[in-house]
Amino acid sequence: MPGTSRGLARLGATELVAAYERGELSPVEVTAAVTAVIEAREPVLNALWATDLDAAMDAARASEARWRAGRPLGPIDGVPVTVKENLARAGVPMQSGCAGVSPTVPQRDSPVVERITEAGGLILGSTVMPDWGMLSSGVSSLHGITRSPWDPALTTGGSSSGAGAAAAAGYGPLHVGTDIGGSIRLPGTWLGLTTLKPSAGRVPLDAPYLGRAAGPMARSARDAALLLAVISRPDVRDWTSLPPETIDFALQDCHVSGLRVGLQLDAGCGLTLDPEVRAAVERAAEVFAAGGARVEPVAPFIDEDMLTSLDLFWRVRSWVDYEALAPDARQRVLPFVARWCQAGQHVSGPEVMRCYSRILSLQQATVAATEPYDLVLSPVAPMAAFPAEWPMPFGDRDLGMAHIGFTAPYNMSGQPAATTNCGFTPDGRTIGVQISGRRFNDVGVLRATQWFEEHREPALAPVWPIVQPHQVEERAGRG
Template identity: 75%
Template structure:
């Protein structure tokens, strides 16, 4: 079976499942090849907190036997998967990327992990994140630095840093991250991935929180849809989850017709960092692809204000300050210095200010829904800037600029609307540029269909050629 990387590790999940069904490949063969990639790249990329290839081998052998009987456990049986370290796995410590934390060791796995295992997914391990998930990079006081498979001098983005590195680097096709303000889509834009921040409540969590979701980081819309169909199955532990919906085959065989779709194009977030010229050009070119196919593309002005962004940042700082204060003085010293400064900056913020911050977040939610209601889809940058130094905790380095990079992403966490990322170009020096595709709340399928359509119609120059090693145990 041909594939661009010349090895099974480069196949998509949909291709792997087809190869298992035809017996062209087995889950054990694929795991061996993925393990070879991990062995070669992990010392540099640093994507894993807890890698367990022995357990993965046991799961792959069981999957192989099910495929021999033509009785797969589910739609991703035998496919390698990773999960972010804050998605609990029974018996695996959860330090939240923070050297100051005494890790919780769950006795039961999170809903996402249980759904993956029930469907036969082969979990390779848990991927890393920065301290408390509050950095948009791969810098962690506990794990060190996670690096881009495209260029190890560059960031992965965060906070789903390890998941992003694993996805782009060929550690299997399916990876689950979490996102509270951009933590799935930011690795998406800085690593060229196709990702989805689902509608609020679409994927059950055991620790739901305002704006937080779990979702797929993949190399194709088809894989993102496949993974969503598995992890969106209901779980009673999430009291905020949406009513159960059988997503079935998320991407129908009939391709999307974008002609007549109402598409908003937003190129000004209204707050935060200025938009990089090359990002602007790439997103505008992506919108032209939709327009050329008959979509009604219209400009959408900014709807998030600098005050809303400041208030959201302060709200998160106070939340993390309470976690910081719960640590012993010695443990606080082990927290990443950037995070120490970030939380201590709000030491004097009082309760009334926090309530005003919360009211501001509700205003942002209302503004986002109102501004986007006229459109079937909204296209925008994921981030205003491209990938930065791997050593930097934030896109500007060690300075405190709040959350100046999430003006395009955070509104959809607060409104609960689905928002995806997909690569739409490269800078002159080869860095990836992501397009954000958002939709109305609950229309995760519509967003994924639009991304799938765009992947099929984008130019060759905008299509990633994944940085997966060419050699390996490829089998035809």
Template identity: 65%
Template sequence: MYSEQGLATMSAVEMTAHFADRTVSPVEVHDAVQSVIEAREGVLNAFWVRDPAESRKAAAASEARWAAREPLGPIDGVPVTLKENIARRGVPMPSGNAGVEPVVPERDAPITERVLESGGSILGSTVMPDWGMLSSGVSSRHGITRSAWNPGWTTGGSSSGAGAAAAGGYGPLHVGSDIGGSIRLPGTWLGLATLKPSDGRVPLDTPYLGRAAGPMARTVADLALLMRVLSRPDARDWTSLPAQDIDWSRPAGEVRGLRVGLHLDAGCGGPRDPEVVEAVRRAADVFASAGATVEPVEPFMSQELLDDLDLFWRVRSWNDLRKLSPEAALRVHPYIMGWCREGADVPGTRVLQCYQQIMRIQALTVAATLPYDIVLSPVAPVAAFAAEQPMPFMEPGKTMSHIGFTAPYNMSGQPAATVNCAFTADGRPIGVQISGRRFDDLGVLQAAAWYEDNRPAESVPRWPDDALLSQEGQTP
């Protein structure tokens, strides 16, 4: 018999095995997860919309299918959350912003459809910060989303609610989105396993330059399980990759002979915390000790490239802000208001120059990483900061100083995963980013799974218990 906590925090791979042999039921799991949510949500603030009665109906239907030995798919009965910018029919989508009138979709997004077709029990929609352009859990509409490790610490963003749900034990499977690091930043600051897939691997209903959606979980095996569901093509996404027979369940192999790049200096952005750099260096040593060839990767980004990417995004968001009434605009988070206004009245020639710089980032990233099977790097230059802080670097002009390691892979479309590799002296998680060649999502997940199995014992997360949730207000 499993305890309620044991049921709630079971991996998705374990859950489905127990559903199959009928030693655990989807309803039991659902109810255990709801108990965790009830106990923690008042502090973590992960959900925008949830309907426990509806998700329990889905769990009951799954239980009947398993009893008949007719599961719909590989995640039948497994609790899943979806970020609020992933459309669910009839569920408003405010994108974390108090100033907008939420869009109410008339149809599910491809991701939502794939989860439902596979029998996943959708617990609800998780929160995000304003327009997804803050790398924290700070939102003008939702307030502050907090880390289960310590409520005084940030979750990271913009997949803040998804990250809080994963770390907080709200079931095993969560879907976030990422345009500059929004899946991987919660990954590093919350100790999670995450994957930003290759462009087109997970179909979107609103594709955009650099945007991807992907799984967030506590284990790499659960990422792979969810990719079996999410990676099916969909005609609504004109960038969607063709159907491919990928054995996502294939176990991690050996790394002997693997050519591994070690990228410790982004060439741009804010100062690097020595603890973060050293943690990634030690992760590389684990690969080297198993026979991988580890070679340094020189910086290939520059501050000019990062600043021009930032300006391109400011112009895009300014176009959204200027559509709002003056009264509505005042409800947008002040940090985002100021950031957007820097994009006002930028000449078209300058915007085109920024776009050309993005193409330059693509070319440089692919060229610098092509010699390697995988590249290891920090996810961010710093560990988790205060939950109330909108961004890790708050100085003027430092807006995107934390994404020098992550954003290049959005622009190049290459897959990149995170796995926890260490903790700071005061207990904050540190993730290593594992990137790969374009479309080699499976290779990245296999390397991540191998590292997860072989990392030092002290870097394995011991997930937070309820006692930590009494620490609200503490700062890192």
């Protein structure tokens, strides 16, 4: 068993739980190791908000006592976890990453947080996000810039930016993000992570919204499944959640033989796919074909008008939030987000309804096009990671949501969609493949993801940039 901070911080949640059960490791040791990594890297990465590492250590001691007595609270007892800042924690101010928003202080934990603490998870803190979650980067008027653990010059992706950075950097093995158009999966591709945007209603929320989901961000499919099993337990506060059911989240004997798998390489809208991203996803499809899957091309099923309508619908929604702020508070909103949402200022009611109708058409088209397939493989985004200072993959230009043509359809259709690493650019940036499935088949998607992780070329498995404090100092000295 690894004995260094770096070694313990690299362990997955399933490995930690097995080691706790055997008495080979203590949650106290693990929390101390993760804390050392956080303290070393957080000044540069800027992933966390509202942390209390002393409280986490107290919780680790209580977990240690439960394991010694053979009475763990649940399947993640003693495992370090973070949650995105828009998932309420009682007493922790919430501003949705926006300096112009007056913080609200929730009186009760969100369903996700309650499920984690009931299962013994050690919540280290909340992770940051950009303003209102409406950017695909780690640029926030409240928090500043969140940076990639792989290379601080690069973006984390967003809007689950802090969760992504925390996962890749070794701030514990389990993290929860949220997603309305790609906010879990975009950090997945740009940080090499295994993530899942679950089926609509799979994970209860205290503020459900069209397309919104909360889901796991981890470094393996097994860990993502373990966390999903915890956070998908029901909660009456979410009137859109799925009914309680018994689901086997164990990813055993995974295979893809005999599956009908679609391969989509053209979103039908948005930005042109980079050749290096296309090639990596094509190679991933070849792995599925070699495993016995029947891989077939999938034609584009949404168009530019659908994607533009979704963007305009969101602009109007954010304009309502922006307009409600006092004039001085508006000045504190990130200028890019302020400009973006102001385009929704004069949109008429009939046009909003037309946008909504096009969103429903997008939903219908996605379900119809993907229903024949057990899985659909596609890129996550058209490009690899971009500079950390850029709010969007296209810098300060306003191209709407031109980069989410592969991800947003599955938010609207409510289908599960995962990511895992399938390649690297020549300069070492990660490239993820999106693996989507029919609605409610979250386990099937995770099983396919686990199978791919076991069968991809070993060189495609990320060697996580999890470093010890002295390594950070050495890097700074060389810089």
